[in-house]
Ligand code: NDP
């Protein structure tokens with residue numbers, strides 16, 4: 463088996479070490495040093511150059527280094543072979559931690575206290591008990607469920623929305639368009655952990671913001687194209703929304719001079735909510751390759767019809 467690794471951001475050296483240790487019988491090539499393209503039968507990629515697959519005629523399996531696969535699905539050169547996305551406990555832990563960090567930051571006046579400290583002012587501010595604060599999650603998959611568990615452990619009331627109906631301990635679950643309409647007016651903070659698909663693109667728009675309680679907070683760690691940027695700016699500027707934490711953007715890196723950088727009610731992070739750590743994620747790669755070799759069903763296989 464010959465595996466091509468291609469990522470502009472993941473550390474190829476760490477991945478090489480992890481793969482060699484865990485899968486010594488797999489031959490590794492690191493983009494752009496492909497060698498003979500006919501040798502490559504598997505690829506492990508994050509946002510590879512568009513069209514990359516056209517030059518790999520013997521590819522039998524593609525694995526995504528990320529959980530979201532919208533970029534791969536949009537590449538017409540992607541062959542009709544199994545596509546497996548990243549699911550790892552460490553990714554879920556990281557995302558749950560990011561969501562908790564942002565929820566607490568807005569709920570517990572973290573920015574106001576930073577500003578007060580900078581001014582040398584002792585400033586007490588009231589806050590509601592966590593059990594009276596409701597957090598809505600858009601997406602109840604691997605990451606949404608991990609976030610729900612941590613928020614629940616912190617005492618928050620957790621609501622969650624998915625495409626198919628669910629029953630989850632400690633989460634009041636909603637599904638489908640009617641479920642969303644019912645959930646939104648109850649959310650003090652709304653967290654987007656959806657995949658980007660034709661159905662979810664632009665979902666965070668003025669219509670959705672109008673359904674939230676006045677002053678609600680938005681946290682987007684899904685994809686930048688879930689958000690209609692101009693609608694967010696309007697909603698913040700008129701007070702409909704109280705703040706936003708944004709980890710993902712339509713254009714990444716977020717361009718210099720973009721209004722999000724300096725908006726007083728927006729907190730920007732550089733697509734760092736959850737990372738794929740090689741030492742942990744290599745276990746999923748190994749499990750996928752073992753199942754593939756044995757002809758067993760592949761876990762975390764992307765359903766191309768659904769788009770995630
Ligand atoms: P999953 O596929 O496990 O979960 C997706 C969830 O979204 C499911 O609950 C699914 O519903 C729901 N969903 C999808 N489409 C719709 C729809 N039209 N209406 C309602 N619900 C819908 O994905 P993950 O949790 O693993 O990842 C989610 C996303 O998080 C990724 O696609 C990626 O975009 C983003 N991400 C961001 C990172 C970051 O660092 N910022 C890191 C990793 C991922 P159902 O359960 O019914 O299928």
Ligand code: OXD
Nearest residue numbers: 527528529530548736
């Ligand atoms: C992912 C991501 O999809 O990092 O894993 O956004």
